[in-house]
Amino acid sequence: MSSPIGGGRTMGPDLAKEVLAQLKPKIAIPMHHRDNPYLLKQFATGMKAQMLNTDTLAVSKDALPLPTEIRILQPRGVMNYR
Numbered sequence: 001m002s003s004p005i006g007g008g009r010t011m012g013p014d015l016a017k018e019v020l021a022q023l024k025p026k027i028a029i030p031m032h033h034r035d036n037p038y039l040l041k042q043f044a045t046g047m048k049a050q051m052l053n054t055d056t057l058a059v060s061k062d063a064l065p066l067p068t069e070i071r072i073l074q075p076r077g078v079m080n081y082r
Contacts, residue, residue, distance in 0.1 A: 005043045006032035013043035019048050020047075026064040029057065044070045 004010030010020065010032045019071055020028055033039040040049075051068035 004032040005030045005039050006034055013039055016043055020068060025068055026060060026066070027069055029073060035075065040072060065070055
């Protein structure tokens with residue numbers, strides 16, 4: 001599930017977390033956060049989060065986590081924004 005967390009025309013981090021709690025996806029990928037560490041932290045607080053050093057995520061059904069985990073991808077064409 002992709003989670004728009006940037007506010008404005010998308011959900012803010014708090015509303016996105018409420019939606020996650022209702023949908024209970026295995027993996028959530030935040031988007032529209034404009035590389036803002038505050039938005040990412042606010043969204044991921046209380047959940048297991050992993051910042052990946054890639055713009056691609058491959059998953060298999062057998063490897064899906066329990067409970068929901070946040071996977072933060074690099075924006076396409078930009079590497080190492082940590």
